[in-house]
Amino acid sequence: MLSKGDPSNRLDSKAPLQNSAPTVTSSPSIHEHNLDGVSPGCEQPREGPFMSGWRKHVLTFGMWIALFLSTLETTIVSTSLVSITNTLNGFNLRDWVVTAYLITYTGFLVIYAKLGDVFGRKTMYLLGLGIFIIFSCLCGASTNIVELIIFRAFQGMGASGIYCMTIVIAPTLVPKAEFGRYIAIVSTVFALASILGPLLGGVVSANGSWRWVFFLNGPAGGLAFFLLAWLLPGSDKNNQNPQQPLLALLRSKVTSSNLSRVDFAGAVLLLASSMLLVFSLESGGTRYPWSSPTVISTLVLSFVTGALFFIWERSKWVKEPVFSPRLLKGRLMPAMLASSFFIGFPFTAIVVNIPQSLQAVYGYSPQKAGIALLPLLLLSPVATAVSGYLTSSRNIPPVYVILVGSVFQLIGVGLTCLLPTLPIKGADDAHVPASQYGFEAIMGIGFGSTLSTILTLAPLVVDSTDLPVMMGALTQVRVLGGTISLAVCSTLLNNHVESRLPSLLDPSRVTEISESLSAIQNLPSEEQIAVRSIYAEGYNKQNILLTAFSGIAFISCLLLWERPPRRPTSTPAEVASKS
Template sequence: MPNGGVALGPSDEISRPSSPAKLVPSNNGSDAALIQPPTIKDEISSSAAAVSDDEAAPSPKPEITYLHGTRFYLLTLVLWICIFFANIESSIVSTSLVTITNGFNGFSQADWIVSAYQITYTCFLVIWAKIGDIFGRKRALLGALVLFAVFSGGCGAAQTMNQLIILRSFQGLGASGAFSVSSVMLYEMVPKEKLPMYGALAFTIVALATVIGPLMGGAIDNNTTWRWIFLINVPSLVVAIILAYIVMPANFPHHGKPVSLELNSRPMNPPSPSPFFSLAKKIDVIGAVFLLAGAFLLLTALLEASVNFRWSSATIITLLVISGVAWIAFFAWEWYLSRSSLAQEPIFSWRFVQNPIWMGMLVSAFCLGVPMATLSIILPQRFQAVNGDSPLEAGIHFLPLTIALPVGSFVGNIIFAVLPKVPPSVFLLAGSAVELIGAGLLITLPSSASDSLPHSLYGFQILTGFGAGIVFSILMMVTPRCVEVRDLATASSCIVMFRMIGGAIGVAVSGSVVNGRITASAISSALSPDQVHRLLEDISQISTLSPAQQVIVRTALAQAFHTCLIFVAVLACVQLVSMCSIWRLPSAAKTK
């Protein structure tokens, strides 16, 4: 055998599409010899030629090696654990916010418990997707799961409101990575023809986790301490960490690719710098800072307005202005980075902006996030603060939406799989229309505390949840049709990121409306300043008021929640209009 050649058995494979080396069969036909191994200089030259002639002869991508048997099922279980617990943490606190904030005397900061998680969860989704691309799926997933588990335990041990809010933000950081990397891996677990059914189960778990949270949170709060809302994550996440470490290949999903042939030959150049620092240079740190600053300052302004500051105050105006500057700087930087030769890979590729169909999908995802997140927070709060329900009773009254959303998600994926010839935009428009009808009918709920909740409330929730579930699942499934293969990881995270940004803004706006109504003149004239302050810290203080004062406060809160429902319906209408921009969705996934 020639010097530097490698003997290969008949079952071995070579997946080096860019290498000019050739296989020559031996005389006995039992094995083959690789001759003329390329030098590093040859590889660089051939790579440069391939780049310059990319349009004429694009280099094939490394093929994915799919898992089978026990490893496939165990890794699927890991993905489901990641997806479920990352999403349930967005809503599980909704029915326990009153209990948590009453214990810390901080009802006016209730929405911070939700938003602190959503800010970091949202802003780091694309960052984690890039980390998975650069450092590998296994390292990214394990790192995210460790963060998620550690800070979930920290939230359960928090002793003050400020501690809980800070720990929730770090919990969101870990959950963001767990969900982002898992979402990308879904596309790499099965072949394209099996993806609709496989995705149906996964995206149903997303929807189920989003809305089952309030019911689970209410049950935990009724039977034990609220701390188990966070501690319940830890055992499952530890199991996921162990399974991922054992069953997930190191180079997933390209673990079937043989070791580079140059490793068997003598290196011709000095060793390169540390791989970690070389890879870290690709992370768009500047873009991440601008994105986090823009989202954090915007939500801070929305949450603090009408509570500690007036809308016209210099503090709120300054926060809004700086947030706007940060958002402009973010998009300007991403535009520059997309066109420059810098090593960093942009968080938000400018190719997305030049794709009107994709931008329409992002707008739709943003609008979809408002009803999915806002309703899961304000409806349980209304049932408790206005109607006097316990946390568990509030979760039961919220059950129709809890069931309808995952059912709609599952149905959407099944329709996508069995009716491939029907344009997906038809189902997106139909789902958006059903969601809008349900959200519009929710506005008809009584805005007075003296009226009992009608039974039609359950039907309205079903319509809203079923329509939203269809839209969410199909938006995720059609993503490969709208973006290039190289952008798939970032694009799938962007869909979730825009949905979460919409949800965070929806929660912040609704919180500002409710807190603003508590401090409004109608309540302030009937209650002393000390009573108003106690209400902002502990909403259960309503029961300590006189019957006449209770009616005034509950009526004001009912009107505030009614305003929030109008806000949800308006965003559902915008979502339906935005669907018109994606009418011409591609009929197949992009392969470029």
């Protein structure tokens, strides 16, 4: 149990946390890592005090609510996009409603992890949750598509803090041997949000105003904020006087010594690189030609700022880098980052694109489209729970589970390329082929087995000093992969549709369809089938691309292989043998 009087056990402490990963006797230098990227000082962690009892359960519940709300926003919008853009007349900007959220959600993950070390994890958690609640309400009050996109970007900034701080704090709540099972329980948030998101989005859109997709975050987020403010321990020095006024507490956080630890230049370069990359991919071939100066310049600037970020992080002027260069030493840690990126690439695009394709190709309602995604969304949490059981209770090496999951992902995504590109029946009674549900189930097993298990592997590879930033980095590259995939897939679809529709319809009808998919229903039956077939061909191109990246994900996962593999309960001798 966490002792109330022992500040060394505070979750918000800036000192390295006990029992979250193998401990180190001193901070390792860049040259003190072997080829697998593990510090030689690593030794098996001692069993120590952990938060338990009702306080732990209520705190976990508060964290679960906050994480659920922030994750729900990435899926609930997928089946609400058509209704939202129909109201705000911005179907051609539909993907920016998702992408704007994911850009900031992605860009701030590692930054939050580092700022948590500087200003305290409780402070950053509550800050992120507060931003999320405020801008969720503003999203619901939006009067045009541009306002909504801007508010979604700030909403994503807050959600990034929720996600990052939850992942960083989770390893400190249970012993390392139980972390696989605990992270599987926490990961039910993602599974449940994936299941309920499209369904709730469809129900809200069909039976009420889409604005409640965002307004619901207000009261639920307020409850989570209260529970976290009450039970989440604060940093050591600031808890000596828990009754001090809020302004005094903030002043004690924002000191010159703390500010000097913040790598502002690195944070700006990281954000610039991520945002410019997604902007160029989202805009190319849609709002601007690929050869336009806007797309070329932003793409080049993205790579330049990315290169400058890594150069700057290695420079002698950085006191505490946002992302320490030693995390890229060896083989395992870069392999984990690559695996997270390429696994996340298909996942986000598939969850968003399947409901959209069912509405565009088969004329499904948002609610029906969400229900059709259930095979993927139901099998994913089952696979996650089984993975947690295997790694924790059965002491199965996480790399085994990751490899099997990547094979299922590759097979499931690859089979979607076999789906027909023509509706078999008429425009009024077209239906999804039964085989698609089987393909979704296979994909669900693959995604559920890989996404959370990579996080289970991280504490076995990374020392406790670097674990928070590494957990944030694994999450950031996964979400970045999904964000890029949305941009690329949107470009593929838009380019295909815009090149084919003008040969079938007059310009006014093409414009109507670009602004709202519901305009397809106003076409004569034969034209409806022709237009829906064009959309089906575009989504098939997306599936081919996602299959290629699933293949790269499998290759990346192979790089995690080692003999003998790491287990959650490896003995000190086994840990030392890898050092």
